[in-house]
Amino acid sequence: MAEQLTRQQIAEAADVRTAPPATDRNDPVDRTFELPVGLHVATAGFFLAYVVMMGIGFAHPEMIIPIVICGLFVIAGFGVPAVWTRLAPGTKSKALAWGRFQQDGIMTAYGRTTARDATVQVLILPVLIFLWGLAMVTIAALV
Numbered sequence: 001m002a003e004q005l006t007r008q009q010i011a012e013a014a015d016v017r018t019a020p021p022a023t024d025r026n027d028p029v030d031r032t033f034e035l036p037v038g039l040h041v042a043t044a045g046f047f048l049a050y051v052v053m054m055g056i057g058f059a060h061p062e063m064i065i066p067i068v069i070c071g072l073f074v075i076a077g078f079g080v081p082a083v084w085t086r087l088a089p090g091t092k093s094k095a096l097a098w099g100r101f102q103q104d105g106i107m108t109a110y111g112r113t114t115a116r117d118a119t120v121q122v123l124i125l126p127v128l129i130f131l132w133g134l135a136m137v138t139i140a141a142l143v
Helices: 007-013 037-057 061-084 098-104 115-142
Strands: 106-108 111-113
Touching: 037 061, 037 115, 098 115, 106 115, 111 115
Parallel strands: none
Antiparallel strands: 106 111
């Protein structure tokens, strides 16, 4: 059962401490997402290719606005994080170079992952969505 406590009882039982500031401004800021830029570009490219393919495959004057909106969402979805990586405070951290990525891989929640496995993990969904769109456009063209 719940018990109602008075302010005096709470004050007697409380252990009040002053907390240090949440962040130290001297700490380096890392906004690189720990992956090479090429993987981000490839991911955005597959999504944009899907939207373009749907726009061409199902070309109709009424579809112009929805396709443009979808394209803008993809551009914003990848553009905002790209801008965010360059915001103040300035940082000396750079995106992982492709050669370093191939040599070292990356650390994930499940341990070190090779570059090949990480690339497959990052690109599998965009590639599958693109192939699904290709199948839908092909089916619509044949029917």
